[in-house]
Amino acid sequence: NITYKILYNDAVAMTGGQPVDGTLSVPDIARQMRAEGIQTIVVVSDDIEKWSDASVFPDGVQFHDRAELDAVQKRMAEVKGTSILIYDQTCAAEKRRRRKRKLMVDPAKRVVINSLVCEGCGDCSVKSACVSVLPKETEYGRKREIDQSGCNKDYSCIKGFCPSFVSVIDAPLRKKKPKAAVDFKTLPMPVPRTSLEQPWNILLTGVGGTGVVTIGALLGMAAHLEGKGTSVLDQTGLAQKGGAVTTHIRIGKNPAELHAVRIAAGEADLVLGCDLVVVNDYWSRSKIRADRTEVVLNTYQAMPSSFLKQPDLQFPAEAIIETVRKTLGGREPFTVEANRLATALCGDAIATNLFMLGYAWQLGLVPVALESLMRAVELNGAAVEMNKQAFGWGRLAAIDIDRVVDAADARAPIRDTTAATLDDETLSLSLDETIARRVAFLTDYQNSAYAKRYSALVADVRTAEAAKTPGKDALTAAVARYAFKLMAYKDEYEVARLYTSGEFEAKLRAQFEDGGSLRFHLAPPLLSKKDADGHLIKSEYGPWIFSAFKVLKHLKFLRGTALDPMGHTDERKMERQLRDDYVATIRDLLPKLDADNHALAVEIAEVPEQIRGFGHVKERHVEKAAKLRCELMRRWAKPGIAALVTTN
Numbered sequence: 001n002i003t004y005k006i007l008y009n010d011a012v013a014m015t016g017g018q019p020v021d022g023t024l025s026v027p028d029i030a031r032q033m034r035a036e037g038i039q040t041i042v043v044v045s046d047d048i049e050k051w052s053d054a055s056v057f058p059d060g061v062q063f064h065d066r067a068e069l070d071a072v073q074k075r076m077a078e079v080k081g082t083s084i085l086i087y088d089q090t091c092a093a094e095k096r097r098r099r100k101r102k103l104m105v106d107p108a109k110r111v112v113i114n115s116l117v118c119e120g121c122g123d124c125s126v127k128s129a130c131v132s133v134l135p136k137e138t139e140y141g142r143k144r145e146i147d148q149s150g151c152n153k154d155y156s157c158i159k160g161f162c163p164s165f166v167s168v169i170d171a172p173l174r175k176k177k178p179k180a181a182v183d184f185k186t187l188p189m190p191v192p193r194t195s196l197e198q199p200w201n202i203l204l205t206g207v208g209g210t211g212v213v214t215i216g217a218l219l220g221m222a223a224h225l226e227g228k229g230t231s232v233l234d235q236t237g238l239a240q241k242g243g244a245v246t247t248h249i250r251i252g253k254n255p256a257e258l259h260a261v262r263i264a265a266g267e268a269d270l271v272l273g274c275d276l277v278v279v280n281d282y283w284s285r286s287k288i289r290a291d292r293t294e295v296v297l298n299t300y301q302a303m304p305s306s307f308l309k310q311p312d313l314q315f316p317a318e319a320i321i322e323t324v325r326k327t328l329g330g331r332e333p334f335t336v337e338a339n340r341l342a343t344a345l346c347g348d349a350i351a352t353n354l355f356m357l358g359y360a361w362q363l364g365l366v367p368v369a370l371e372s373l374m375r376a377v378e379l380n381g382a383a384v385e386m387n388k389q390a391f392g393w394g395r396l397a398a399i400d401i402d403r404v405v406d407a408a409d410a411r412a413p414i415r416d417t418t419a420a421t422l423d424d425e426t427l428s429l430s431l432d433e434t435i436a437r438r439v440a441f442l443t444d445y446q447n448s449a450y451a452k453r454y455s456a457l458v459a460d461v462r463t464a465e466a467a468k469t470p471g472k473d474a475l476t477a478a479v480a481r482y483a484f485k486l487m488a489y490k491d492e493y494e495v496a497r498l499y500t501s502g503e504f505e506a507k508l509r510a511q512f513e514d515g516g517s518l519r520f521h522l523a524p525p526l527l528s529k530k531d532a533d534g535h536l537i538k539s540e541y542g543p544w545i546f547s548a549f550k551v552l553k554h555l556k557f558l559r560g561t562a563l564d565p566m567g568h569t570d571e572r573k574m575e576r577q578l579r580d581d582y583v584a585t586i587r588d589l590l591p592k593l594d595a596d597n598h599a600l601a602v603e604i605a606e607v608p609e610q611i612r613g614f615g616h617v618k619e620r621h622v623e624k625a626a627k628l629r630c631e632l633m634r635r636w637a638k639p640g641i642a643a644l645v646t647t648n
Helices: 027-036 067-075 092-100 123-128 212-225 317-327 337-347 349-362 370-380 384-399 401-407 433-443 448-468 474-487 492-500 503-511 544-558 570-592 598-605 615-637 640-646
Strands: 002-008 042-045 062-065 080-089 109-113 131-138 140-147 165-168 202-207 229-235 244-252 270-273 294-298 334-335 517-523 537-542
Touching: 002 027, 027 042, 027 080, 042 067, 062 067, 062 202, 067 080, 123 131, 123 202, 131 370, 202 212, 212 229, 212 349, 212 370, 270 349, 294 317, 294 349, 294 598, 317 334, 334 349, 334 384, 337 349, 337 384, 349 370, 349 384, 370 384, 384 401, 433 448, 433 474, 433 492, 448 474, 448 570, 474 570, 492 544, 517 544, 570 598, 570 615
Parallel strands: 002 080, 042 062, 042 080, 202 270, 270 294, 294 334
Antiparallel strands: 109 165, 131 140, 165 517, 202 244, 229 244, 517 537
8 A cells, every 4th residue: 555646747847847858747656666567646736737637547537626636645544455546736946937037927915924913933934845945034033035136936935834924916026226336347457366377266056946057058158269278167066946055166267278178176266155055065165275265155154954944043144254254364255244135136036146256356356257157147148137126236246345335225124213113123232222122012012001011010020130139130031022022922812903004005005016915824713724633724805904904903902801702712801811920930930030040030031032923833833932931941950950050
């Protein structure tokens, strides 16, 4: 008894998306399976409507949308004998390539996340396994955002059980133009670092889907146009989207100068680090020699795939740069925020690697002529003008970074100290500001009396901490953040308020052109159906739901009362209990607080950091937090253990 799953993804995924030779169609595969004696054959697809003509299949084949995959697999597990599941979906990275080349229709739909509603639980990453779902640090904790330049438009992230996802229909991204035009022809020509008395070795490191292989092809063609010897070795592996890619580029006076295509240890003249994680790999760093190699790093913090399962993963940017610095014998690598600048100046993050190439070329580290490189860009035929502009901006960044930052309007915004409120992307600079912003937030959330309950708790903690552990405020800071987190739980009234506060709409207007429409992906507890596991199923709601939000937010006075129609669900009862239990726990800690158990008290106060998400996702996190709290309270009840842990 076995089910074979055949993935029909329309490309040779390991080697750059070439078409499969002698391709069989999905109906061909189904007919072959039936001829070999298989009776149970199921086709699952992301576009099941294209198989509406069942006559091209053997009799009895079943058809299902990919949303039903889990239920289909469970049902097939009970089938006696051998069964076949054909999953038909073109490789997502290949779709993205074809859309950029106008070979496939590009859906006029993008997905955004309302960071105020988002809980940072990471369920969207679990559901989609997509590296374009990025962390976003905000005043109210780590949330998520979508990298629109890297998005494959697979839309599976919407399945994350969270009301923060919104689809934007028929509204293209708003592309900023540089604040000032630059005539790149007037830039000074670089002084070459080599006359090619010996071959020049360039190691290019990056991730799949960002154009690393393209850079190698451009350099190879440029060198070829000049009659030089060149070799380009791409090591891509399983790197179509987000995996490590390295390209060895060797350039000599003529082909006879090149005796190997791989760069040996310590033999790189230039390491062009388009991704920090990949350049930090030991294999990449082994090519660096302190007295020979120059390193140019893109300091953009692109999370590795492990972030999908570790939502709290912190990017070790400084540690990576320090490691490279040590490898260079203490010399500084060249660093530039290439992603942010290239995206702002060219409108697409795909321009980043050409920007990096321009930066390195202007430093004299790429021994091919400007004319040859530009001709190679033209011969490549893809986004020619954008690539030329990106290269030019990279050149300028190498000699006048301030001018590039100004043109990109990429300087850190100056805080408006007169503003009544600050957006969630502006972080507080002091504990007093942290508390004040949350008092204002809770006033809008419920009312001033509710906010006073919060401020009174924080004030009591601050007084006790100052008296018993002078000079410390970590406990106050923890309570300020996590009492707020539990008090501002996101019920239906709060989700409605956060959508209609004006902040989310302003962000949409800044990101997208006018004229589009919105779709909201929600699972109201009183209206939604449940799946086989008993979890609520999200549904899509049109723009009309925005009007409903505007009405619903004014009903917040019902919250927690006997008349609250949403307040009687198990989830809402749990959220109120979590809030009340936290306040009681903190107040119980204060009488026993001292210097020995202060650190443990902070750990207890920070337990709500583990509580995230909505519905069944939140329930899972609450169970995790409860176990942690029990262990910490056990240690609190035994002062000797607490002191021992603190000392160690």
